[in-house]
Amino acid sequence: MDFIDLKTQYQRIQKSVDERISNVLQHGQYIMGPEVQELEKKLADHVGVKHCLGVSSGTDALLVAMMAIDIKPGDEVITSPFSFFATVETMVLLGARPVFVDIDPATYNLDAKLLAAAITDKTKAIVPVSMYGQCSDMDIINQTAAQHNLPVIEDGAQSFGATYKGRQSCGLSTIGGTSFFPSKPLGCYGDGGAVFTDDDELARAMDEIRLHGQRGRYNHERIGINGRMDTIQATILTAKMEIFVDEVELRQQIAQRYTDELIKLGACYAGRDDANLKVPHINAENTSVYAQYTVQVTDREKTMKRLKEKGIPTAVHYPKSLHKQPAIASMGYSEINMPHSESAASSVFSLPMHPYLDANTQDTIIQALAVEI
Ligand SMILES: *Cc1c(COP(=O)(O)O)cnc(C)c1O
Numbered sequence: 001m002d003f004i005d006l007k008t009q010y011q012r013i014q015k016s017v018d019e020r021i022s023n024v025l026q027h028g029q030y031i032m033g034p035e036v037q038e039l040e041k042k043l044a045d046h047v048g049v050k051h052c053l054g055v056s057s058g059t060d061a062l063l064v065a066m067m068a069i070d071i072k073p074g075d076e077v078i079t080s081p082f083s084f085f086a087t088v089e090t091m092v093l094l095g096a097r098p099v100f101v102d103i104d105p106a107t108y109n110l111d112a113k114l115l116a117a118a119i120t121d122k123t124k125a126i127v128p129v130s131m132y133g134q135c136s137d138m139d140i141i142n143q144t145a146a147q148h149n150l151p152v153i154e155d156g157a158q159s160f161g162a163t164y165k166g167r168q169s170c171g172l173s174t175i176g177g178t179s180f181f182p183s184k185p186l187g188c189y190g191d192g193g194a195v196f197t198d199d200d201e202l203a204r205a206m207d208e209i210r211l212h213g214q215r216g217r218y219n220h221e222r223i224g225i226n227g228r229m230d231t232i233q234a235t236i237l238t239a240k241m242e243i244f245v246d247e248v249e250l251r252q253q254i255a256q257r258y259t260d261e262l263i264k265l266g267a268c269y270a271g272r273d274d275a276n277l278k279v280p281h282i283n284a285e286n287t288s289v290y291a292q293y294t295v296q297v298t299d300r301e302k303t304m305k306r307l308k309e310k311g312i313p314t315a316v317h318y319p320k321s322l323h324k325q326p327a328i329a330s331m332g333y334s335e336i337n338m339p340h341s342e343s344a345a346s347s348v349f350s351l352p353m354h355p356y357l358d359a360n361t362q363d364t365i366i367q368a369l370a371v372e373i
Pocket residue numbers: 057058059060083084086087129155157158179180181191192193
């Protein structure tokens with residue numbers, strides 16, 4: 001049993017992918033070839049924003065976005081403590097200090113109601129994370145940010161294709177960044193990412209930053225990075241976009257089946273306490289792309305071991321709250337408490353989840369979980 005099955009997907013799009021890669025190999029423009037712009041146009045249309053820029057990873061998407069809004073040493077950036085390390089790593093690289101706001105235990109996302117209290121005169125930006133493929137309460141976050149004139153960068157590395165009040169993730173705030181790491185809902189065959197914005201000036205800044213701060217050949221107006229997306233990765237993503245909407249639907253059907261069956265067996269939704277097994281809670285205004293289908297149990301190690309014995313692979317996203325990561329904790333965070341984030345980090349684990357998970361395999365997983373409820 002696969003945790004994520006990328007081979008079946010490849011078989012479905014093999015002809016298109018192989019032809020496209022071969023095409024790039026023939027014309028030889030491996031860096032910033034025309035396929036990159038073709039993809040950017042497609043992605044911008046999908047998200048419903050003016051500008052999309054392909055970058056080299058989800059991490060660089062965050063870095064480029066934060067450089068464009070001029071995050072500097074001494075600035076504070078407010079974010080969620082429950083995320084992949086890149087969310088804070090990029091701010092710290094720029095010399096900023098992460099300020100954590102605990103999560104809502106129902107969604108695993110930054111609790112928007114707690115945001116206003118964390119804003120100080122050093123706050124420079126807010127970076128909500130759309131965990132597991134579900135967006136935060138972006139209206140409240142955007143309104144709170146607007147009152148203080150702050151930009152909002154959505155870490156949409158797990159949520160490309162998700163919607164909030166009918167609008168697409170990555171197009172909900174000042175800048176949206178995503179990742180095309182192979183196992184994300186839209187993944188390439190290596191590293192890749194993208195940034196999205198409606199702001200012409202920020203788009204221009206990010207375009208320059210991903211190209212060593214260059215404005216015109218060998219004229220460097222600012223400090224940038226080597227943050228481009230490869231032509232081959234871009235063309236693979238264009239091929240995958242042909243089936244992406246269908247794949248998102250399949251993911252949602254499979255997730256709904258997990259949820260319906262486990263609730264029938266007595267599981268409860270995340271954020272509640274009436275069962276040992278908690279399934280994802282998706283807010284009514286959201287659709288999730290289920291980058292992960294993540295559940296919670298009290299004794300995670302025991303449950304994961306029992307599933308493993310039955311041949312069912314699982315994984316933990318993520319086992320440590322960011323303020324407890326050694327590299328961050330040592331920066332003076334050892335005294336802070338993020339009870340909901342810490343509790344999630346000690347009890348979540350993810351089940352096999354991909355568009356090609358068949359009903360029989362899924363039934364095996366559901367049956368194996370029945371005893372854990
Ligand atoms: C995957 C991920 C990233 C980093 O993306 P890469 O493409 O691996 O650099 C950043 N933030 C979150 C929430 C992620 O899940």
